[in-house]
Amino acid sequence: MKGLFVVLFIFVIVSPSLCARAIRLHDGSPSSFNVVDFGALGDGQTDDSQAFLKAWQAACGAAEDTATLVIPQGKTFLLQPVIFQGPCKPAINVQHGGSIVAPGDSNDWKWPANSNKRGWIQFADINGLTVSGGGQFDGQGASWWKSAGVAFRPSALQFIGCKNLRLSSLTHMNSPRNHIGIVTCSGSDISNLTIRAPMNSPNTDGFDISGSSNILLHDCDIQTGDDCIAINSGSSFINITGVSCGPGHGISVGSLGTPGAFATAEEIHVKNCTFTRTENGVRIKTRPGGSGFARKITFEDIILVGAGNPVIIDQEYVQLEGVTGVKVSEVSYRNVRGTASGLNVVILKCDKDLGCSKITMDSINIASEKRGTPFATCTKADGTCTSCSPTVPCLTNQ
Numbered sequence: 001m002k003g004l005f006v007v008l009f010i011f012v013i014v015s016p017s018l019c020a021r022a023i024r025l026h027d028g029s030p031s032s033f034n035v036v037d038f039g040a041l042g043d044g045q046t047d048d049s050q051a052f053l054k055a056w057q058a059a060c061g062a063a064e065d066t067a068t069l070v071i072p073q074g075k076t077f078l079l080q081p082v083i084f085q086g087p088c089k090p091a092i093n094v095q096h097g098g099s100i101v102a103p104g105d106s107n108d109w110k111w112p113a114n115s116n117k118r119g120w121i122q123f124a125d126i127n128g129l130t131v132s133g134g135g136q137f138d139g140q141g142a143s144w145w146k147s148a149g150v151a152f153r154p155s156a157l158q159f160i161g162c163k164n165l166r167l168s169s170l171t172h173m174n175s176p177r178n179h180i181g182i183v184t185c186s187g188s189d190i191s192n193l194t195i196r197a198p199m200n201s202p203n204t205d206g207f208d209i210s211g212s213s214n215i216l217l218h219d220c221d222i223q224t225g226d227d228c229i230a231i232n233s234g235s236s237f238i239n240i241t242g243v244s245c246g247p248g249h250g251i252s253v254g255s256l257g258t259p260g261a262f263a264t265a266e267e268i269h270v271k272n273c274t275f276t277r278t279e280n281g282v283r284i285k286t287r288p289g290g291s292g293f294a295r296k297i298t299f300e301d302i303i304l305v306g307a308g309n310p311v312i313i314d315q316e317y318v319q320l321e322g323v324t325g326v327k328v329s330e331v332s333y334r335n336v337r338g339t340a341s342g343l344n345v346v347i348l349k350c351d352k353d354l355g356c357s358k359i360t361m362d363s364i365n366i367a368s369e370k371r372g373t374p375f376a377t378c379t380k381a382d383g384t385c386t387s388c389s390p391t392v393p394c395l396t397n398q
């Protein structure tokens with residue numbers, strides 16, 4: 001009798017999950033894990049981090065080929081800093097239709113013990129992660145911008161060591177620092193994102209890409225207080241198309257070359273992008289004291305609307321002898337047109353020892369909103385300029 005009771009008791013506890021499991025397996029749909037079923041309230045006040053982590057662990061450990069983590073529409077989830085750690089058995093599809101907010105005051109952030117404090121929401125070491133669904137991430141950066149120095153401000157989202165990442169149809173706003181960090185990832189498709197932060201908010205880059213390769217970033221609308229996209233060291237085969245940038249500081253390769261470090265960037269292709277009232281347009285920036293290269297970079301079909309420094313290579317060269325630098329070569333600009341806010345519309349400021357080589361310009365037509373004649377300045381660059389207005393002094397104009 002007592003034995004039967006124990007058996008019944010165990011059956012009652014175990015059977016609902018057995019049934020749920022059976023349904024998942026038998027209806028043929030991928031398994032789905034809703035954060036609300038794991039205790040998330042979504043009232044915008046209660047910390048839902050633990051519920052999200054439990055849902056993540058369930059999805060990440062699911063036996064199927066694909067698991068979906070559902071963040072439902074119509075709710076606002078308050079999250080403390082969290083790490084969604086892989087590797088996972090299935091490919092994970094995060095279906096984010098709701099709103100995720102950070103604590104409103106930087107003093108209220110609670111870092112997990114194992115955190116490097118670099119990012120609010122970190123996804124690490126995941127192969128086959130998709131995040132999409134029309135949802136929103138709000139980093140509530142205002143109190144960070146006022147109170148903390150840049151060294152202490154975290155990124156909003158960071159994807160670290162991810163393979164085959166797909167990110168689409170989301171809105172990101174008011175990060176304490178950069179909105180989306182792509183760090184040591186390979187193979188990503190990023191599209192249809194809207195990024196918004198006030199134009200005077202400090203260091204609020206849209207994207208920072210570093211140590212990553214084979215990244216396609218397209219059809220994004222970015223208005224921030226710093227670079228719309230910064231491509232940093234160790235990046236290669238990065239294609240950016242259909243990005244509308246501004247206000248913001250433009251699209252930048254670099255800064256590359258912290259003193260003593262070897263920095264590289266190559267096969268970076270920026271095409272069909274618009275810069276509206278940005279501080280810079282397309283920029284390559286290196287610092288003295290490092291070494292390495294930035295090469296095989298193309299900027300094509302670029303539209304400028306009152307942009308500052310539309311075309312700029314800035315090697316911040318110093319006059320001291322023997323200071324090393326990052327070599328810039330094989331950079332081409334084709335079909336760059338529109339208006340600049342100032343008169344110095346092309347600036348090629350290259351290292352006095354290394355110079356910039358194989359610079360190709362073709363069909364450049366940049367007018368100025370200012371009265372006067374637009375002009376280009378150039379130090380230590382060589383290459384050609386075909387159909388350029390204005391002409392560029394140290395290139396061969398044809």
Ligand SMILES: *[C@@H]1O[C@H](CO)[C@@H](O)[C@H](O)[C@H]1NC(C)=O
Pocket residue numbers: 133134135168169170171192
């Ligand atoms: C882009 O994202 C928005 C949500 O942010 C969505 O409503 C829209 O359908 C998406 N467009 C495409 C082409 O996916």
Ligand SMILES: *[C@@H]1O[C@H](CO)[C@@H](O)[C@H](O)[C@H]1NC(C)=O
Pocket residue numbers: 216238239269271298
């Ligand atoms: C990246 O852009 C380059 C130059 O436009 C192009 O040749 C290459 O096919 C692109 N790669 C992908 C994967 O779209």
Ligand SMILES: *[C@@H]1O[C@H](CO)[C@@H](O)[C@H](O)[C@H]1NC(C)=O
Pocket residue numbers: 219241242243244272273274
């Ligand atoms: C260029 O980018 C815009 C978005 O900024 C997009 O609507 C348009 O279709 C793109 N054109 C081409 C030829 O890809």
